[in-house]
Amino acid sequence: MDPGVIDLSRLQFAATALYHFLFVPLTLGLSFMLVIMESVYVMTNRPIWRTITRFWGRIFAINFVLGVATGLTMEFQFGTNWSYFSHYVGDIFGAPLAIEGLMAFFLEATFVGIMFFGWDRLSKLAHLGVTFLVALGTNLSALWILIANGWMQHPVGATFNPDTMRMEVTDFGAVLFNPVAQAKFVHTVSAGYVCASVVVLGISAYYLLRGKWVNVAKRSMTVAAAFGLASSLSVVVLGDESGYALTDNQKMKLAAIEAAWHTAPSPAGLTVFGVPDLKTHETRYEVKIPWVLGLIATRSLDGAVSGMSELVLKAQERIVSGQSAYRAVQVLKKDPQNMAAREVFARHGRDLGYAMLLKRYVEDPSTATPEQVRRAAWDTVPNVPVMFWSFRVMAAIGFLMIALFATAFLLCSLRKHMDAKWFLRLAVFAIPLPWIAIELGWLVAELGRQPWAIDGVLPTFLATSTLSRAELWTTLIGFTLLYGTLAVIEVRLILATIRHGPYEHSEDPQPSHGDIPAVPVTA
Template sequence: MSIDHVVDVSRLQFAVTALYHFLFVPLTLGMTWLLVIMEATYVMTGKQVYQDMTRFWGKLFGINFALGVTTGITMEFQFGTNWAYYSHYVGDIFGAPLAIEGLMAFFLESTFIGLFFFGWDRLSRRQHLLVTVLMAVGSNLSALWILIANGWMQNPVGAEFSYHTMRMEMTDFWAVVFNPDAQAKFVHTVSAGYVTGAMFVLSISSWYLLRGRDIEFAGKSFRIAAAFGFASVCSVIVLGDESGYTVGEAQQTKLAAMEAMWHTEPAPAPFNVLAWPNEATMQNDWQLQVPWLMGLIGTRSLSQQIPGIHDIIAVNRARIVSGAQAVTALARLRQQRDDAVALARFNAHKADLGFGLLLKKYTDDVSTATPAMIDAAARDTIPKVAPMFWSFRLMVALGMAMLTLFGLALWASVKGDFARRPRLLKAALYCLPMPWLACEVGWFVAEYGRQPWTIYGVLPTHLSVSTLSVESLYGSLAGFIGFYTVLLCVEMYLMVRFARQGPGSLGTGRYAGDSASLHLAH
């Protein structure tokens, strides 16, 4: 089997595990702050219904959290098993935020989740509210450090290659932490999680209202979810715009692919609302454009140009030629560390070292690379345009649909007549899968758009894999799919079961279907 096949299956395996894991993460992020709002309202008003809301929705949150942790643990092991050279090459940098996440955030989150569930009768109201707040902070800190690590993969600041150790080394920890790409990705991702949590509560509350059960409980849950969801979806849109701007600054290739921008347009560039990208001819067969919009989004100016794919390929080709010189000089330095001529040559071209490594896909000795190989490597720097273009537009369309839904739900909440709007309630129920689909598509755009790099501009994906057999990769892939599917089915079963029971599952005797009430009736 070819190395390309090993790379493809390794990528597929990590993509599958990541996408499965990301089914659980957004709901965890969103539900924690909804629980904080519900419990804070209980502490301020003393109304029992808000405590019941916190405990019931917290039960659904706990199911999701437990299964999310199970799917997430295996991903960190995959860096060592499937991506050994990646772990060696950048492990000192990439591993730092993941270690901090485990020590600071995950332990904090896990500790306070335990206190959240078992501290109701042992802590005062304010103490338990503090526990819930710290649980929410822990979950968001966990997301922060993971996205700092991922943001560095997208925009590798605060590090440089050392020819002494033949690996990347951190030069500025705080540059890694305050990486603009990481910060934009964090706020955009957690806001998407907040939308997911709000939609979850809104949809299930709508189901109760449509059935005419537990009206006060469902109505108050609906109001909180509508307000929180509307604020969150507005944040997603605004912060998504900021994330697009940082992509334009650090990853012009990804931006051009997302917009199917084959040629550099006069500033300010138009925005392709719809188009039909043609990979073979490297142009759009047709397109519907809005003048100026892409230039304003991507550059925040009227005069700065956004490079098109053809120009990006030309620039990358020149960087590959330069990088080949760095790779050749580095090979000489490995043999003789005090070779002054090789060191001077390496320092002159080391900024393009990663681009030179792209040629390793075609030849072991990059000094013998032919023009055809260089052209192929330059073309490789552009991900497939059509998947990027349509995935991004699907994400945006879902965001606009959810903005409309939450806006209508909030307006109906203000007027107080949402319980008498069956069309709105049904729409909220049917829209339940939307935020998950938007999150999955958004993650695809972020990760697929980075190809052919694991570390953008530094380490090509085809050099990052472990020396595994394709058979072992397929076997573990099948195992992961089977195991994760079982976990997903378990979550769906438990979620549906407790959602159908509703707040009656608390056993307080105050709600429909309550086990305590049924026992007394008999």
């Protein structure tokens, strides 16, 4: 396989996936914030809460449309750019995607139109129920997508069938309740709630700074502060749970995140700062907090956190075992009834994917030299510097979000929305931060799985379609231009909605330009 084709295929999927996920978190969070705002309207019957709900609903609608458009493109790539991946694991991977389309997507797509156009056609309670179903469908879509992604990270409930030469489902319950998938879902959804809360908080702060639509801005800011504080705290707690899940299921990823080249004495310390050195396999200038990593990763004082060097040695053992499985598969291709080969495969079949790593260096993995085995084992180490720093920037933003929302909650509780203009400015500038953290989180999740498309099962370089570099460059440039255009449209529409304000022209209680005198800052 041409390495350039592999790299371009990965680049195209990474570009479309990261772009798609600019829209997903805002959709996830705004959907349930709309439920909260409309619930207040139903309980109080105050028209201002209807205005608030409809305003943020317009921003939700713009974002929702762009999210759907970019998501469809991304899913089609499994058939166009990753055809062997689809062939090899489609029986397992395709099921959650199909359920997402049939159950979750159609649920939100069916009710989203009713939510936008049913305000004057449904009772208040019925419309609230529709809004809740849209939010439920949106979050269920994320659930099934992350079940599919979680299986890629930790493939359970499936085995390789030497008769069909494909992976097949053996326990769909194990796929559904995969601990990695469940941890990823709650962590990702909570991050989406934080993202939406920051957007609502920042836009509300902008209105307060400009002295515009203050009554709407104050109430929106209060909802965002409370919802955002709870969500940001849950992100940290659930992130800790994700770290614990890595200890049992993705040890190499955890070691790369910590730049832990060697297994440290228990309990391991958490590296706050360091410079990973890829040549010496050491981390220079380390600053550690004693015991913390051991407590997070093992929930104990005596549990070990494996280092990359030790994990590479285990990978070498699995590659050698996988060579036996590969030889057995070659025999079974010619003689499916060969019981001796079936017995060998039964003992070594779980390591077949590790033998496939050797195809980067030799056509027949069973003939690989010890040096080739060693090189293939070191291929299981992901890009350590990128993993190390991406995680730390993401975590730092997470703690900044807690501080931001705690301050906002305090100001709202004391009804001092307008008294701290420094904070209002900070809230506006903080709007991009959750997206930075979320995109870095996906980099950690996906780069940390490399060199695997399916961890331990299918190497990424074997999963692609037979395409040329020219074809990939053409589609990559096309997607870049298309998505760039969509990004400009999205930003312009949202900015126009913000400038227009929360009221329709016929119901705006303020002057035509929307300005009212800003409340002076007290000493």
